[in-house]
Amino acid sequence: TQLLEQSPQFLSIQEGENLTVYCNSSSVFSSLQWYRQEPGEGPVLLVTVVTGGEVKKLKRLTFQFGDARKDSSLHITAAQPGDTGLYLCAGSGGYQKVTFGTGTKLQVIP
Amino acid sequence: DTEVTQTPKHLVMGMTNKKSLKCEQHMGHRAMYWYKQKAKKPPELMFVYSYEKLSINESVPSRFSPECPNSSLLNLHLHALQPEDSALYLCASSQEGGTGSILGGYEQYFGPGTRLTVT
Numbered sequence: 001t002q003l004l005e006q007s008p009q010f011l012s013i014q015e016g017e018n019l020t021v022y023c024n025s026s027s028v029f030s031s032l033q034w035y036r037q038e039p040g041e042g043p044v045l046l047v048t049v050v051t052g053g054e055v056k057k058l059k060r061l062t063f064q065f066g067d068a069r070k071d072s073s074l075h076i077t078a079a080q081p082g083d084t085g086l087y088l089c090a091g092s093g094g095y096q097k098v099t100f101g102t103g104t105k106l107q108v109i110p
Numbered sequence: 111d112t113e114v115t116q117t118p119k120h121l122v123m124g125m126t127n128k129k130s131l132k133c134e135q136h137m138g139h140r141a142m143y144w145y146k147q148k149a150k151k152p153p154e155l156m157f158v159y160s161y162e163k164l165s166i167n168e169s170v171p172s173r174f175s176p177e178c179p180n181s182s183l184l185n186l187h188l189h190a191l192q193p194e195d196s197a198l199y200l201c202a203s204s205q206e207g208g209t210g211s212i213l214g215g216y217e218q219y220f221g222p223g224t225r226l227t228v229t
Contacts, residue, residue, distance in 0.1 A: 042200050042220030100152035
């Protein structure tokens with residue numbers, strides 16, 4: 001069974017601060033996605049990383065895939081209240097099945 | 111168009127009722143998924159349809175019955191549910207419906223969900 005552990009589980013920060021969310025596994029994934037979900041809504045895809053060591057930037061968000069493709073991180077610079085939500089990583093290891101991480105609930109206080 | 115639509119948005123049903131959840135996508139995706147999500151938890155996979163055929167059933171109780179009438183539509187028929195089945199039910203679709211030969215092909219696009227309450 002593939003497991004993806006995210007840390008921290010909860011994060012409450014002031015507007016303008018930086019933060020990093022980690023997604024770790026003992027399994028290798030062929031690709032990994034990051035999603036953000038707001039209460040009562042479906043997850044929204046932010047990015048997909050597929051190559052070990054890959055770094056992708058999306059405005060103030062920086063995503064990195066580990067060299068061994070077992071872990072990933074999401075760094076947010078100068079967090080805004082609009083960044084508030086549940087952040088989920090999800091790994092694809094094979095036939096269709098996607099493993100979701102345990103989730104990180106982020107609150108950015110104005 | 112990267113939209114997945116789900117109806118209804120909210121559903122309240124009794125334990126003896128029969129109801130259906132509907133999901134639709136027009137992105138030409140060949141895989142469609144049903145997930146169940148409890149509050150503050152990640153989505154839990156229930157079913158996967160690939161090229162309109164059921165390919166994964168995660169040991170879901172038979173009171174949940176999926177159906178894929180065509181490549182754009184996915185239904186979830188509900189019967190004799192229990193209060194513990196109350197949750198957000200999410201539909202998703204992805205490009206890849208086969209064996210994962212497309213890198214990144216499992217990017218999933220989610221609908222807004224149906225908030226189900228069983229009384």
